[in-house]
Amino acid sequence: RFAAVAPSAITRVNITVIPSGAMVVGQAPLMKALGPRIKGPGQLERDAILVSLTTSNQAVLVSTLSQVALAGDRAAELMLGEPVSKLMAHQNPEVCAAAVKAMGAMGMAVLRFSEDIAEYLLKHPDAPCRSAALDALSKMGPGLSMSARDAVGDCLNDQIPQVRQSAVRALAVIGEARHCEQIKALLNDPSPGVQAAAVETLGQLMSTSQEVQSLCPETTLSEPLLKLLANNRTRHSALVALRYMGGKAPANCVGAVIDALASKDSATRQEAAAGLGGMAELVMQSAKEVDKLKSLLKNPDAGVRAAAAHAVGCMGTQGASLAEAIAELLADDAEDRSAIALQMGTSSKRPPAQLRLPRCAAMVALGRVKASGHIGSVAALLPDENWEVRLSACEGLGAYGEMARQELSTLTPVLEDDAYPVRAMACYAMGEMKSTEALSSFIERFSDPAHSVRLYAVMAVGQLGQQAEEYCHDVFKLLNDPVSHVRAAAAIALSKLGETGQSYAGVIAGMLYEEDAEIRRSALQALGSMGSRGAALAEDITECMYGDPIPAVRQAAAAALSSLGAAGALQADGLAALEDAGGHGYEGETEGGEEQFEGLGQYYAEIQDKKKHLQSSGKWIE
Numbered sequence: 001r002f003a004a005v006a007p008s009a010i011t012r013v014n015i016t017v018i019p020s021g022a023m024v025v026g027q028a029p030l031m032k033a034l035g036p037r038i039k040g041p042g043q044l045e046r047d048a049i050l051v052s053l054t055t056s057n058q059a060v061l062v063s064t065l066s067q068v069a070l071a072g073d074r075a076a077e078l079m080l081g082e083p084v085s086k087l088m089a090h091q092n093p094e095v096c097a098a099a100v101k102a103m104g105a106m107g108m109a110v111l112r113f114s115e116d117i118a119e120y121l122l123k124h125p126d127a128p129c130r131s132a133a134l135d136a137l138s139k140m141g142p143g144l145s146m147s148a149r150d151a152v153g154d155c156l157n158d159q160i161p162q163v164r165q166s167a168v169r170a171l172a173v174i175g176e177a178r179h180c181e182q183i184k185a186l187l188n189d190p191s192p193g194v195q196a197a198a199v200e201t202l203g204q205l206m207s208t209s210q211e212v213q214s215l216c217p218e219t220t221l222s223e224p225l226l227k228l229l230a231n232n233r234t235r236h237s238a239l240v241a242l243r244y245m246g247g248k249a250p251a252n253c254v255g256a257v258i259d260a261l262a263s264k265d266s267a268t269r270q271e272a273a274a275g276l277g278g279m280a281e282l283v284m285q286s287a288k289e290v291d292k293l294k295s296l297l298k299n300p301d302a303g304v305r306a307a308a309a310h311a312v313g314c315m316g317t318q319g320a321s322l323a324e325a326i327a328e329l330l331a332d333d334a335e336d337r338s339a340i341a342l343q344m345g346t347s348s349k350r351p352p353a354q355l356r357l358p359r360c361a362a363m364v365a366l367g368r369v370k371a372s373g374h375i376g377s378v379a380a381l382l383p384d385e386n387w388e389v390r391l392s393a394c395e396g397l398g399a400y401g402e403m404a405r406q407e408l409s410t411l412t413p414v415l416e417d418d419a420y421p422v423r424a425m426a427c428y429a430m431g432e433m434k435s436t437e438a439l440s441s442f443i444e445r446f447s448d449p450a451h452s453v454r455l456y457a458v459m460a461v462g463q464l465g466q467q468a469e470e471y472c473h474d475v476f477k478l479l480n481d482p483v484s485h486v487r488a489a490a491a492i493a494l495s496k497l498g499e500t501g502q503s504y505a506g507v508i509a510g511m512l513y514e515e516d517a518e519i520r521r522s523a524l525q526a527l528g529s530m531g532s533r534g535a536a537l538a539e540d541i542t543e544c545m546y547g548d549p550i551p552a553v554r555q556a557a558a559a560a561l562s563s564l565g566a567a568g569a570l571q572a573d574g575l576a577a578l579e580d581a582g583g584h585g586y587e588g589e590t591e592g593g594e595e596q597f598e599g600l601g602q603y604y605a606e607i608q609d610k611k612k613h614l615q616s617s618g619k620w621i622e
Helices: 046-052 058-071 073-077 081-089 093-105 107-123 127-138 146-157 161-174 180-188 192-206 210-215 218-229 235-248 251-260 266-278 280-284 287-296 302-314 316-331 340-346 358-368 372-379 387-416 420-433 436-445 451-463 465-480 484-495 498-502 505-513 517-528 531-535 538-547 551-566 574-578 600-616
Strands: 013-017 023-027
Touching: 046 058, 058 073, 058 081, 058 093, 073 081, 073 107, 073 517, 081 093, 081 107, 093 107, 093 127, 107 127, 107 146, 107 551, 127 146, 127 161, 146 161, 146 180, 161 180, 161 192, 180 192, 180 210, 180 218, 192 210, 192 218, 192 235, 218 235, 218 251, 235 251, 235 266, 251 266, 251 280, 251 287, 266 280, 266 302, 280 287, 280 316, 287 302, 287 316, 302 316, 302 358, 316 358, 316 372, 358 372, 358 387, 372 387, 387 420, 387 436, 420 436, 420 451, 436 451, 436 465, 451 465, 451 484, 465 484, 465 498, 465 505, 484 498, 484 505, 484 517, 498 531, 505 517, 505 538, 517 531, 517 538, 517 551, 531 538, 531 551, 538 551
Parallel strands: none
Antiparallel strands: 013 023
16 A cells, blocks of 8 residues: 655655565655645645645645645534635636635535625636635535526526536436526537536436426436537436436437447446436337347346346346346356557546346346345356355345345355455345344454444344344444444444444434544434434434534434434423433422432333343353
């Protein structure tokens, strides 16, 4: 691995290859120091940032603002909105644009600056600044004022294509449907980029607004969509739009979408498969299109065969009639290698196995269409020498869900696979089967060296709910996992493990003060489903709803209170309603002002009794 290099300095990296094949990375002395050292995303130091933001060196300012933008929510937690906002008035357009991008990355936390951005920066003489302002406004959420929304709409008439494109995409994100007619007109814009943005926005708005659906009948969209599907520069965006439209897409576009599965571009094939998933009913209504799709399963190109099988899988059970044709690909060991040059030349990601390996696509597709007659055939590929094939076999069995329970014994040894993604997917598959027989195997994976395996293992335990109640203590231990994703999943899992799991509400409440926003959000989600135990902590949840700097956390707090209220845990009877199910809870203060602690000893004894029961059964591990 290469050591992280601060972007605030220009460095030279020396790589020495030693006989064992390992690499020693050494960093030469700085050639030119541009400013204080800035840490990577999520590791910002407020004082260092504030110092860098006061410099007159424009290169340092741009570099620092780029780091703030990468940090996103973390920058909002550090209260950097105010100092960064001052640089939006910088005379240098590059610094101004960088400051606006940093503001946008902080999202709803800097919503109070949206009026200034809309009023002044959308009229900036520099086009990149106007474009950056539009992107920033789109990230500030649905709380934008009507005047700010109108200012974004006015930019649809900008002379610069880049600005028009940003305006269209901003309207899609904020869900502004009033400019639907103007966006439709941009389908004929001279710029392919604007056309692409316009068609994606229309598709997205149609998926959420009946008003837009009424303004975009099939008769008016068919011709523009077919035109965009025929253009290599706009085809991908047209497919994205059709995916959003789903069953509301024009029926005469189905053939063009199926044709896109034969594209030489793997990203286009992937989007076409996803689009067909939403148009499944329209596809199956036409015998001609079904035959065309079936013929692609026998295409000479391995990538096309894989994409066709993946498309059928995206159609779900509606594609069940094609199961036999897909099953033939289980013996297809070909691989599409057409993207290797692109990977080497641009460092792009390798396409997923389901778009390169026909047998991988077939296994997952068979699971998604619930072809019960082929469960054994999918399980038979679990020992394959290719780890991606083993991974897809696990995913396919997971897609079958409880239908594949008979393969649990075949799947269990895969938890010891050398490849950690295969172990993680095996946990997922066994969790989808919802069998208590797998519980002990999940608990063993809690100590797996790969955090993704621990993550899927604890999620699988959570899916079993009250049936896994005796393993609460094992799940509790993962609240101290070094990886935040695992801790977050453990909190949610505990909330599902019956009354014993709910007894950990106080511990989970302590996670509301963690530095990681994801952990706080997950803790709130957990408390929201913990009934009266969660309701006893309503004051802490309310504090998060009003005081947390991250919008997603505040929303999670509001959702938790709503959930507790809907479940009847929160009553209008005051704090007395927050007692737990056993009658042991906070009673408030007496008339004399003294706090009451009656019942807490019984509550503690209750927990100790459960602990003794677990110890006697051998399930308690110190």
